Amino acid sequence: MIKLKMFDESRISKSMLSLTGILFALYIITGLLDSYNFSIPAIGNIFYLGAALGLLAAGQTICMLTGGIDLSLAMIATGAAFIVSVKSSSGLLVALSLALLYCVVIGAINGLAVGLLGMNPLIMTLGMNAVLIGVFTVGVTTFLQGSSTVPEALVTLSTASIIDTSGWVFESATADPRSWPFFASIVDTLSWPFFIWLLVSLIVLFILARTGLGRLIYAIGDNAQSARLAGVKVWQVQVTTYVMCAILGGIGGIILGGQSGAVALSLANSFLLPSVAAVVIGGTSIMGGIGGYKGTMMGTLILTLLSSLLTTINSSEAVKQMIYGAIVLALAWTYAKISEKS
Amino acid sequence: MKLSSKRIKAGLAVASSISLVLGASLIAAPAQAAGTYKIGVSNSWAGNSWRETMVCAIKAQAALSGKVASVTVLSRNTDAAGQSADIRTLKTQGVNAIIVNSGDPAANNAAIAEAVAAGIKVIAVDNAITAPNTTLVSNDQVAYGRVGAEALFKAMGSKGNVLYMRGASGAGADTDRDTGFKEALAKYPKIKVTKEVFTNWDWATGGTLASQLLVPGKFQGVWTSGIDYNVVTAMTTKLKGKYIPVFGSDNNEFQRLTASLAPKGFVGIVVPNPAIIGGYAAQVAIDLLDGKTVPAKNLLTPKALTYKTDKAAITANYVPSQEATFSATLSLPGITTFTPAQLFRCKAPQDSDDGSR
Numbered sequence: 142m143i144k145l146k147m148f149d150e151s152r153i154s155k156s157m158l159s160l161t162g163i164l165f166a167l168y169i170i171t172g173l174l175d176s177y178n179f180s181i182p183a184i185g186n187i188f189y190l191g192a193a194l195g196l197l198a199a200g201q202t203i204c205m206l207t208g209g210i211d212l213s214l215a216m217i218a219t220g221a222a223f224i225v226s227v228k229s230s231s232g233l234l235v236a237l238s239l240a241l242l243y244c245v246v247i248g249a250i251n252g253l254a255v256g257l258l259g260m261n262p263l264i265m266t267l268g269m270n271a272v273l274i275g276v277f278t279v280g281v282t283t284f285l286q287g288s289s290t291v292p293e294a295l296v297t298l299s300t301a302s303i304i305d306t307s308g309w310v311f312e313s314a315t316a317d318p319r320s321w322p323f324f325a326s327i328v329d330t331l332s333w334p335f336f337i338w339l340l341v342s343l344i345v346l347f348i349l350a351r352t353g354l355g356r357l358i359y360a361i362g363d364n365a366q367s368a369r370l371a372g373v374k375v376w377q378v379q380v381t382t383y384v385m386c387a388i389l390g391g392i393g394g395i396i397l398g399g400q401s402g403a404v405a406l407s408l409a410n411s412f413l414l415p416s417v418a419a420v421v422i423g424g425t426s427i428m429g430g431i432g433g434y435k436g437t438m439m440g441t442l443i444l445t446l447l448s449s450l451l452t453t454i455n456s457s458e459a460v461k462q463m464i465y466g467a468i469v470l471a472l473a474w475t476y477a478k479i480s481e482k483s
Numbered sequence: 484m485k486l487s488s489k490r491i492k493a494g495l496a497v498a499s500s501i502s503l504v505l506g507a508s509l510i511a512a513p514a515q516a517a518g519t520y521k522i523g524v525s526n527s528w529a530g531n532s533w534r535e536t537m538v539c540a541i542k543a544q545a546a547l548s549g550k551v552a553s554v555t556v557l558s559r560n561t562d563a564a565g566q567s568a569d570i571r572t573l574k575t576q577g578v579n580a581i582i583v584n585s586g587d588p589a590a591n592n593a594a595i596a597e598a599v600a601a602g603i604k605v606i607a608v609d610n611a612i613t614a615p616n617t618t619l620v621s622n623d624q625v626a627y628g629r630v631g632a633e634a635l636f637k638a639m640g641s642k643g644n645v646l647y648m649r650g651a652s653g654a655g656a657d658t659d660r661d662t663g664f665k666e667a668l669a670k671y672p673k674i675k676v677t678k679e680v681f682t683n684w685d686w687a688t689g690g691t692l693a694s695q696l697l698v699p700g701k702f703q704g705v706w707t708s709g710i711d712y713n714v715v716t717a718m719t720t721k722l723k724g725k726y727i728p729v730f731g732s733d734n735n736e737f738q739r740l741t742a743s744l745a746p747k748g749f750v751g752i753v754v755p756n757p758a759i760i761g762g763y764a765a766q767v768a769i770d771l772l773d774g775k776t777v778p779a780k781n782l783l784t785p786k787a788l789t790y791k792t793d794k795a796a797i798t799a800n801y802v803p804s805q806e807a808t809f810s811a812t813l814s815l816p817g818i819t820t821f822t823p824a825q826l827f828r829c830k831a832p833q834d835s836d837d838g839s840r
Binding site: 177182186189190223227274275277278281282286287288289290296300301317318397400401402403404405406407408409410411412448449452455457458459 | 678
């Protein structure tokens with residue numbers, strides 16, 4: 142195995158520190174605007190809402206570490222959720238298998254086109270996105286016709302608390318959650334989507350940091366040419382990368398579908414750009430080779446908190462858009478400054 | 484990311500051929516059929532369930548009339564420049580009438596004026612346009628906002644805080660619905676709008692907002708501009724199932740929830756915004772081509788349905804074979820003549836060789 146210098150440790154820890162600072166500052170501001178945001182249920186909600194974005198961004202991170210990108214990720218996520226819902230009449234296991242198959246096939250096509258045919262990932266996945274929109278638009282009236290209500294079990298896995306608290310703590314559920322008992326609030330806040338996100342995150346972090354595949358992902362993102370000359374079958378790594386990305390997107394899509402209760406064909410569309418933004422804010426280079434999923438997780442939480450902040454503010458949409466843009470630009474600038482110094 | 488220009492070219496070639504194939508598949512090839520009229524459709528938003536149903540309703544109504552030879556649909560996600568180009572393409576193809584769902588009230592006026600000057604009847608459906616000598620067929624959006632708000636405020640017992648979830652800021656339908664909403668609000672002094680947000684008619688955005696804002700005790704009712712069912716779903720977790728009244732549209736899933744959650748105390752107020760208004764537009768186009776006099780504005784006035792008073796209608800509206808966002812209103816009595824099966828088949832006159840007529 143070739144020794145590869147994966148990343149500059151000091152820079153990563155420095156940027157993680159500043160990301161934590163930004164996250165904390167945003168949290169304080171959000172809380173000062175509405176004290177409800179300091180409550181435990183509100184904090185739990187950030188993780189509840191961050192789960193789907195975090196999973197999509199996990200896929201995007203892996204792609205971007207190889208120097209690629211997956212712009213078909215939103216339609217992969219939506220498609221997986223749609224297939225699971227429509228096909229659930231033939232059994233949950235069948236439906237989930239079909240969705241997995243869908244993710245693997247689309248991911249493999251993306252990966253093969255990028256890896257073997259040498260297509261630009263940006264254009265390939267953008268084209269794939271257009272094709273998938275077309276396929277599903279036709280599919281709704283033909284081979285995917287049926288109710289897109291998400292099966293009960295998956296709704297529970299995407300929304301419910303791990304420990305069912307409904308019976309024993311909240312008799313007066315109309316009361317302000319800030320008055321709920323502390324312990325009960327904590328238990329209630331530990332939701333399944335958060336748990337699933339955490340579990341998948343650990344796997345992704347392990348793969349990237351501790352396996353040969355992880356090292357190869359960094360290697361080809363750093364310099365595909367020299368990796369190839371060193372004997373790495375670059376296309377195989379890329380196919381694996383895009384398949385993994387699609388599966389992560391699919392899991393995120395199903396959670397998003399479960400939180401909606403039913404699947405619309407535009408389900409994950411508005412998550413595509415945030416999934417890229419979370420990765421970039423987290424410090425992964427769009428040129429590949431530098432970064433990691435820890436930063437993306439912070440980026441996800443920052444974006445989710447930012448969305449909560451904008452919801453809290455009572456101002457016109459135009460002002461909210463300006464604030465959002467300004468903060469994202471400020472984040473990018475801060476990151477560039479930090480990278481420059483080190 | 485080092486890429487040779489050859490690879491970029493290859494990528495571009497594949498991408499452009501994909502878009503060509505997609506584009507071509509959306510243009511139905513006109514062929515000979517029983518009627519003589521040629522109808523063109525320009526739709527600025529493809530892949531949206533409501534718009535797809537609208538287009539199918541145009542096709543179904545045209546096919547049933549026996550007077551239409553072909554329906555040519557130019558449907559894609561485009562801006563005003565693209566839609567104006569589509570309108571000019573339809574004019575070049577020699578259509579007799581153009582039904583346009585315009586992405587902008589005024590930006591296509593030049594292209595529309597050219598079509599009108601060439602003797603083509605132009606019918607604006609769903610979204611109003613400012614171009615002169617055109618006919619509007621639309622749901623009355625002011626009434627939609629008002630009727631829904633009144634029914635919601637009644638369900639809330641005429642008092643309490645409302646979460647006001649609007650559509651897209653600046654869109655015609657959103658402004659109209661807001662006018663209606665404010666009219667109703669003025670009549671209920673004890674109702675307060677304590678939070679106003681925009682969903683941009685995006686399901687994920689609406690769902691996120693609902694999850695962030697629905698806190699026990701904070702609101703007594705929710706007014707949504709069509710992004711409805713996932714707001715109800717969010718209440719199951721965020722309000723521990725203590726549902727508060729929601730005003731929504733005729734989305735398939737929302738009607739299902741209105742019926743299925745009624746025993747748990749959920750009050751859903753359904754005000755249809757039927758996508759099959761496309762069928763109405765097709766009928767108006769045919770009437771105009773027949774030389775009949777049609778008013779310049781044709782508005783459908785909506786009615787609020789609740790499970791308590793309209794149990795049968797809401798139960799009947801839910802179509803299990805259709806997806807969640809399907810606009811589940813299957814006929815406009817006295818206007819549309821197609822059956823649900825004919826609507827779902829979505830065949831234009833030129834491709835109806837399957838015995839549907």
